Amino acid sequence: MANVVVIGLQWGDEGKGKIIDFLTQAADVVVRFQGGNNAGHTIVVDGQKYILHLIPSGILHLHKICAIGNGVVIDPAVLLTEIKDLKEKGIDVTPERLLISEKAHVIMPYHKAIDLAREAKKGKGKIGTTGRGIGPCYEDKATRTGFRMVELLDRESFLEKLKAKVEEKNFYLTQYLKAKPLNFDEMAEAYLRYGEELKPYLTNVPRFLWKAKEAGKSILFEGAQGTQLDIDHGTYPYVTSSNTVASSVCSGAGFPITAVDTVLGVCKAYTTRVGGGPFPTELQDATGNHLRDKGGEYGSTTGRPRRCGWLDLVVVKEAIRLNGVSKLAITKLDVLTGLEELKVCVGYAYEGKKIDYLPASVAGIEKCKPIYETLPGWQEDLSGRNLENLPIAAKNYLKFISDFVEVPIVLVSTGPGREEIICTEEIF
Ligand code: GDP
Ligand code: IMO
Ligand code: MG
DSSP: OOEEEEEESSSSOSSHHHHHHHHHTTOSEEEEOSBOTTOOEEEEETTEEEEESSSOGGGGSTTOEEEEOTTBEEOHHHHHHHHHHHHHTTOOOOTTTEEEETTOEEOOHHHHHHHHHHHHHHGGGOOOOOSSSHHHHHHHHHTTOOOBGGGGGOHHHHHHHHHHHHHHHHHIIIIISOOOOOOHHHHHHHHHHHHHHHGGGEEOHHHHHHHHHHTTOOEEEEOOSOGGGOTTTSSTTSSOSSOOSTTHHHHHHOOOGGGOOEEEEEEESSEEEOSSSOOTTBOOSHHHHHHHHHHTOBOTTTOOBOEEEOEEHHHHHHHHHHHTOOEEEEEOGGGGTTOSEEEEEEEEEETTEEESSOOSSHHHHHHOEEEEEEEEOOOSOOTTOOSTTSOHHHHHHHHHHHHHHTOOEEEEEOSSBTTOEEEOSOOO
């Protein structure tokens, strides 16, 4: 029995969904604790692709329980569609298998409208959000003016609060953002209906988790986004609006930090980023295009091409320290096959000196020039290999990473499929 938190160590899309799917075999409960449907977690089983945005990636294992914690922001329409789509693919999602926190905040149509209109207004300096209303929803949560899931169940008070809210948001949308106003009646009816439909799933998630822990169950926490998108520790303001680091399981799921046994970090064998913001090892050349094409680096949520670059171990080591990572999963190693040589960033040249951290400001990060170590590449196909018979150069690449960050690699993913993984150590 163990409780494990899985965290992305870069700018998201590290392959967390695939790793969660693999680890779920040995877990009893899988929990999302922050973010919303800005996340897109992909799992490939027997050639069938599933992209999950809100429901934990453990849902594909039919006898496991999944929970969405209070720290997640929920777009009810997206959640209902996700439940329906899974059902159509033969994955039954019942209230016995999916628990949703009554305290999770609700993404409203004005959150999405504000997100999109703000980005449009910013023009070139935009963050490049997913346009899902994430920031505006967390903003209302912080100002204590948001709706929690439980509020959708009380018609009268919901309508009263919504009336004032729509008036305020429409003023901001039309007067400041020059966007279209939203219709109160349509919104009110739709959200009351969502409340009715989701009511059977709503529950006290922390209580459920405490009881599961007391019964000796293993709980797996599924991080969304990545450490460099954390609102405090990431490349602010080019970040998301939640804390993406491991300690968020306490606030976002109501689970005690002292009950967490392991933090497992997921790191792509190279780096990607989608949206704006600094990215020191970005490659805007043929190698960058090679990584994008071979790695299928297009957003799981928005379909945008992801920016690609060499592995940045400064970023990864910082994330390992922030999260307390003690085990490492390296994903997409197969994507590097065929490259003559591989570069790995081990520091930055910054204002005439070598540094091993990211400066706090965007302007500072933009001044950083990566210092690279160059390692030989490999040409052999990685499919069907175990750790021993990986090409020597691939083994050396993994060893270099592990030595640099001082954490053992326990999982190596060599393809998108569920079975394309090398596991060197029991995680639970
Ligand atoms: P997440 O958001 O961290 O769950 O990652 P995404 O699902 O957004 O992006 C990872 C992408 O890489 C998905 O398309 C996965 O199917 C794919 N993937 C995951 N692991 C591997 C791997 O080891 N090799 C390859 N080639 N693709 C992988
Ligand atoms: P997963 O869980 C990659 C990025 C957006 C944008 C910034 C802010 O699949 O790894 P937001 O809509 O959150 O306000 O956008 O954060 N972003 C992600 N990038 N993977 C994600 O999730 C992301 N979720 C948000 O592209 O730059
Ligand atoms: Mg993703």
